[in-house]
Each structure stands twice: as C-alpha cells, then as structure tokens.
Amino acid sequence: MRRRDFLSGLLGLALSPPLLAQSGLAAFRRQSARVLEVPESWLAWPVAESIWRSGVNDELSLYRAFYPYLTWKVLDWSVEPTFCPPQRPRWEDAPRA
C-alpha cells in the first residue's frame, strides 16, 4: 500500500506542469519522509530536490538516495557529540542511547 502510494505520487509529480514544481517537491519530500519513516525535517530541501530531480522511481532507490545523508541523522547519538553541543555526555560515563 505504502509502495503503491509512493509510486503513484511519483507518477503524479512527473506529470506536473513546471509551474507546480515547488509544490511537487514539497509533496515528494512529504511522501519520502512517510516511506522512510523519518521526520520530514530530516530531509534537507537541497538534498530532497536533488534526489527528486534525479527521478528515483522505486522504494529501494529512494532509500539508497537518501541514506548517505540520513545515516548520520539516524545515528543521532553519534552526530550529537560531533561538533560540540554544550550538553555532550562525558565519554567515560554511563551510555546515553
């Protein structure tokens, strides 16, 4: 079901006239977040636009396109200490998942 929604969404986007491109990108981003099961805010606009324009047309390709960027988000506990948030845990302390 999810897959069919996604593919029909993509088809719809492909048929969109240029003037609707912006809203098409927004829809693509929204649907991608739903398929990937991640917050929409994780899909940065330039990344989403680039992938949208590349014409991905199936679920696996969508994952492959987004995960070079998403992996770091998914591993949020590794991203967080990177580049110094003030609330970082002391590394010798009990783990924070």
Added chain:
Amino acid sequence: MLPVLEADVAVVGSGIAGALVAWQLASTGLKVLVLEGGPPISRRQAVERFRRAPHASLDAPYPVEPVAVLGQFNHHYLQAGPDLFTGTYLRVLGGTTWHWLGTAMRLLPADFKLRSRYGVGVDWPFGYTELEEDYGRAERALGVAGQGDCDSPRSSPYPLPGLPATYLDRKLAQADSYPVEVLPAARNSQPYEGRPECCASTTCVPICPNGAKYDATVHLELAERAGARVLVHHQVVGLESDADGRVSRARTAPGVEVRARVFVLAAHAIETPRLLLVSGLARGSGQVGRNLMGSLGQISWALAPEPVYPFRSPQVVSGITAFRDGPFRVRRAGFLTSIGNDGWPEPPTRRAERLLEEGLRGKALQQALRDHASRQVLLVSNCEQLPEPENRVTLGELLDAHGVPRPRIHYRMGAYTRAGMDEAVLVHARLLDRWGATMIHHVEESTDPAHILGTCRMGLGPGGSVVNPQLRCHEHSNLWIVSTAVFPTSGACPPTLTLAALTFRACRSIESFLRQGS
C-alpha cells in the same frame, strides 16, 4: 633577477618541526623566515567542508594539492614497489598536524639501543636520558595530557591530567588481562594556553573542530608574534651551496630567492630528501633517501557483545603499551595497540546499504543501524619497521607542477615487521574472542604506514648518516634537518613527540652556531 628575501634562518616547511624551530629561534630575536609550499587552512571552513562532504573521507576537509593525498597513492608518489607505500602527509600551513591523531608518547629507552640490545637495526647516537629533558619541554609546548609514564622514565609531570578512559575502553579492559592504559596525548583534558578542552567529536583525524588537539598553527602564530615571517604558497624547489659547502640560497616557486645564514629543512621524510637530491646536496654519505620506514598498522574490527557507544570521545584514548618491547625484538617487531572509539573503517552509509540488501526498511532499518554502530570496536596495532637501505626515496622521471622530479618510492614491509603484524593479529583475536565479540575481521596484507620516517638518518659520522646528533648536516655546516627523516629507527609509538623534543636539541645547536658566527 628574482626578488630576494634575507633572514638569519630560513625554515623550509611549517609542520610541527618548522613551527617549533621558528618559534624558538624568533623568540631569541633572530630573523626567521618560514617557507610553506601549501595554502593556509581556515579551521571553520575545513570543518564545514568536512561536514558537508557526502563521503566524509579523511582528506575531505582539505584543498586538493599536488602532493600525495589519502586514497590516491600514485597522485604524487611514483611507486616502484614491491609494496605500495601509502604513507601520507598534508602540504598546508601547519603541515600534517592538521590530521594527526594527537597521541604524544615518548620512545622507550630500549628504542635508542636496538642494535646493542637485540642485534637488529642501529642504535641512535645518543640515549634516552640525553633527550629526557627535551621530552619534558616538548610536552609543555604541545600541552600533553597523560597519567602513567608508559615505561619511559620522566623527571617532570605532564602539563595536563590524563583524559578519562572511555566506556568502550573500560569494557574491553575487563575482557582480558592485558593492561589497558590511557595514552598520553597532545589533546587538552582542560583548557590550556588559550585552547579549549576536547569536545569529543571523534574526528581528530582528519580534523579537530575546536583546536583542543595541538597542531602546528599554535607555534606558527607564536613565531609570527615573535617576529617571524611566514610565506605560504612558496614551495622551495632548489637549494644552492657555495664553494665552502655552505648552503647559500633557496629558490621558491613561484619565484623568490632566499638568502640566510642558516637553512632548516623541516619538510617531512619524503620532501626533505627529494629537495636534497634535486639540489645535489649531502651526496657524500650516500644515505639521502635511504632507510625509509613507516609504522605499519594491523587493523582488526568486530562487534562488541553489548553496546559500547563509540563516537563520543577522541578517536583513541587508551591502548596497550606492553607489546612494544621485550626479548622478542630479536626476531620480530614490537607494536603499540590502540583502541579505536571511531567505529569500523567503513562509512556507516555502507552498513545501511548492506542492511537494505537484507530487506530492512523504515524503523527496523534505523534500529539495526543504531545497534550496529553502538557495538563497533576497532583495534589498531602500529608495528615498528627496521631501517633497510633498499627502502628509499629517489627522483622519478616525471615532474610535479613546478618542474621538480616527483619522488620515486621503493618500499617493502620486510619479514621483521610482518612477524610483528602476525603477532598483533593473535593478540587482537584473543582479546576480541575472550570478550565475546562477533564479526571479527583482521585486515590482511596491510601496508599502511601511519607515520613516515628515515631517509636522512642521524649518526655520528658522515659515512653512514646525513646529520649529526644535533641534526646538523655533516657536509653543510649551516644546514639542519629537523624532521622524522633523521630517525635512525622507528620505535613502536608515534614519532611526533620525539620530533618535537629533537627540535629543542637542534635549536640550541643553531643558536650556538649563529652566536659564534661560524
């Protein structure tokens, strides 16, 4: 007619050796000129470049330069085999300290007497005790955080308390009887000399985001404040000597002539011999370019039996130092084992690819990625390598962008080091196995030297060495080589602190030479 610059001391290279020499000599009132072939680096821009890179490779923060770069080992080197030489360095202001790990250990007393004690390699022309005070000076200059002495006797305390061992380090230490200890590092455990404490980014290599890890820009800045002049984008392409054998001038690309009373070559262990060979200097010893060494890393990785949460500390905090010395050195290399808190040497994105191939999607994929990343363990054992005259840098037939012959490298790991690497595999296997780790993998045929040493050996006489124990060239009275190139043997620990200590020794000698006017 080239524009001419004059100085008391011209320093070629702006890495840790060049920066420390410039700082020390400029502080005494001498007119110092530093010549750096590469560009300056903005930490903010480099960190941004690294963060934005789709593949966060080790060279991602730095501009592409026409020298050896990570992953492109034929870009600058001309490989003559039989093994691929993969040691790398940065040609930028501050040199390779931009992407060094920061481990700042002293050599062992036995490392200075390898021939006398074990009948292999050569002895250094002086012993540990003669360098001990300079080690202390170097530790204070760099800001070394440490606790134990790691079997190198000390007369002064570390300037900073040791960093705390990580959760992963302590879990691994409980798995076996091998003594795990915190390694001394030039990385602030608390603010030091205007630099902040470590922010645990786990990106020491390739870049420290906040300057808590020492790099040579610290002393380049101090040198400039003391009056030194630093020129970037000025690659020295040739040196000339006069009839008395004194080096009289250097030429740079894009085209400046530099005259100085003293010249200091601090351009690492590849570029330094290349420059000497191109210039036809120090030919009498027959040793320029020979005895190229690395400290080769045996790498193993595995999944811990429980989450150990890497990626929250410096890349390495602790290690096992007990394998560096012993009677076994008669037949095989010693090694230092480091515990990596930076996960497997593959991008996490590749793990995502594999999990996708297994059919995972959505939340299940995310959970699997998190679980895997939280259990990644890395062990790296860096082995010493014996000096072999056939391992060498010569001039290649192809030219670089400035018309200078590129370095041709003949390199072989050797049976002594191979035996050390084999032993390291056994140690890694035992440690990981007893811990209950899974997916254990040992890299085969690793020839990756983390450090580059040798090629302008230090010794007592001109017959078998290029420089004397004060790092002054035997054949050219006003030429000093301050570089890991002078190391007679490698030892089994990172060379940077020893190089820093040697700069203090060399600077006393240079000062004395200039004061006497001879």
